[in-house]
Amino acid sequence: MELKLKIILLLLLSLTTILFICATVRAGEEVEYLRPPPRKAFRLPWDPKSSSQPQQVHISLAGDKYIRVSWVTTDKSSPSIVEYGTSTGKYSYKAQGESTMYSYVLYRSGMIHHTVIGPLQDNTVYFYRCGGEDPEFQFKTPPSKFPVTFAVAGDLGQTGWTKSTLDHIDQCKYDVHLLPGDLSYADYIQHRWDTFGQLVQPLASARPWMVTQGNHEKEYIPFVVDEFISFNSRWKMPFEESGSTSNLYYSFDVAGVHTIMLGSYTDYDDYSDQYRWLKADLQKVDRKKTPWLVVLFHVPWYNSNEAHQGEADDMMTSMEPLLYAAGADIVFAGHVHAYERTKRVYNGKPDPCGAVHITIGDGGNKEGLARKYKLPQPEWSVFREASFGHGELAIINSTHASWSWHRNDDDEPVRSDQVSITSLIGSGCSSIGVMN
Numbered sequence: 001m002e003l004k005l006k007i008i009l010l011l012l013l014s015l016t017t018i019l020f021i022c023a024t025v026r027a028g029e030e031v032e033y034l035r036p037p038p039r040k041a042f043r044l045p046w047d048p049k050s051s052s053q054p055q056q057v058h059i060s061l062a063g064d065k066y067i068r069v070s071w072v073t074t075d076k077s078s079p080s081i082v083e084y085g086t087s088t089g090k091y092s093y094k095a096q097g098e099s100t101m102y103s104y105v106l107y108r109s110g111m112i113h114h115t116v117i118g119p120l121q122d123n124t125v126y127f128y129r130c131g132g133e134d135p136e137f138q139f140k141t142p143p144s145k146f147p148v149t150f151a152v153a154g155d156l157g158q159t160g161w162t163k164s165t166l167d168h169i170d171q172c173k174y175d176v177h178l179l180p181g182d183l184s185y186a187d188y189i190q191h192r193w194d195t196f197g198q199l200v201q202p203l204a205s206a207r208p209w210m211v212t213q214g215n216h217e218k219e220y221i222p223f224v225v226d227e228f229i230s231f232n233s234r235w236k237m238p239f240e241e242s243g244s245t246s247n248l249y250y251s252f253d254v255a256g257v258h259t260i261m262l263g264s265y266t267d268y269d270d271y272s273d274q275y276r277w278l279k280a281d282l283q284k285v286d287r288k289k290t291p292w293l294v295v296l297f298h299v300p301w302y303n304s305n306e307a308h309q310g311e312a313d314d315m316m317t318s319m320e321p322l323l324y325a326a327g328a329d330i331v332f333a334g335h336v337h338a339y340e341r342t343k344r345v346y347n348g349k350p351d352p353c354g355a356v357h358i359t360i361g362d363g364g365n366k367e368g369l370a371r372k373y374k375l376p377q378p379e380w381s382v383f384r385e386a387s388f389g390h391g392e393l394a395i396i397n398s399t400h401a402s403w404s405w406h407r408n409d410d411d412e413p414v415r416s417d418q419v420s421i422t423s424l425i426g427s428g429c430s431s432i433g434v435m436n
Helices: 002-027 160-171 191-204 229-234 273-284 313-326
Strands: 055-061 067-073 081-085 093-096 098-100 111-117 125-130 133-140 148-152 176-179 209-211 250-254 257-261 292-296 330-333 339-346 355-360 381-385 389-395 400-407 414-422
Touching (some): 055 191, 081 111, 160 389, 191 229, 273 313, 355 389, 381 414
Antiparallel strands (some): 055 067, 125 133, 339 355
16 A cells, blocks of 8 residues: 555656646747757667766866866766876876766666866876776867867757767867857756767867856756756866855866856855855956956847847846956857857947957757847847857967857858957956956
């Protein structure tokens, strides 16, 4: 009798969860614009692996001269060790890490391993393997000095467009991948996190992927599942290393660039932990050491597309003055499934001391493109186009950078938008470094 009661309760919980998910997804659908037919979901061929073989391998920066290696095994007893060295097949070093797993209604994740390795040499190729098992992987550490190049693409998902974008990124020479939210588009279906990990492994195991959360990472089920349990368990970022208390916002340095990853879906008002952390982080920035200041979050503050209008107004009101006072150079966002670049802008108007805002939520998601833009085009908007693609930010030296956006609608890495950007260092903007 007790067993039957448990089964009935489990079925009721599952039904409630399904109804909640359906209602949530429907509520999030856009009605302001018509999406074109998207490409079909990308399916990886079935590749059975042993229970201890590492899967979904990806790396991220974990402080100066350190890399975090993350992977999944189905074997719960598999060790969280990484062997590594500068010659193939010869592993001179070994590091021990940690492991975790999570449950999501009827889903049980594999064992998720996170191991920090280092100190590492700059601009050097390392060979490594996870858990004492083949295959061997390799990655290249970023340089310690300019030039340095970032690949940028948000709202990836798992479609034919995603695969096209990843293939194009793989053709460019870059040091770090920046992703401003919306990774897997799992949308509560947990095995999609696993397939996403497999899809991006060829790139994410070879260069650091630095990510922040988007709305599709929110998988909250009241009284059952925490909001970001999947994202936080799988994609651990250097929040502790940067003095943050949350994986949803953090910062890191690469060469002469200080990069800040903010959370659009956690508290950001003047009394929030994130606001206090951001203010403290900006006060620590040494523009002699890191003359470039780059910021990423998911929901754009400057957006002339008809999609997602006004969603970031509160965050912008709270945090834009901090970034302006600190002299932020470039701000990347996603969410809107299109591309847009602004002039330097602040408080809704062109301002030579403001940041260049770039919306790049066009990585290949399953929902399609946001094609409708507001008319007339705002004075602060320079270039806008509803196409899938990726961007490349090449920081040449302490004062000059080159930004290019590569459209891949026609399956060619077309350079559709390109501009030179000068750092605010030496610009005479009196507000730089002034933090009240």
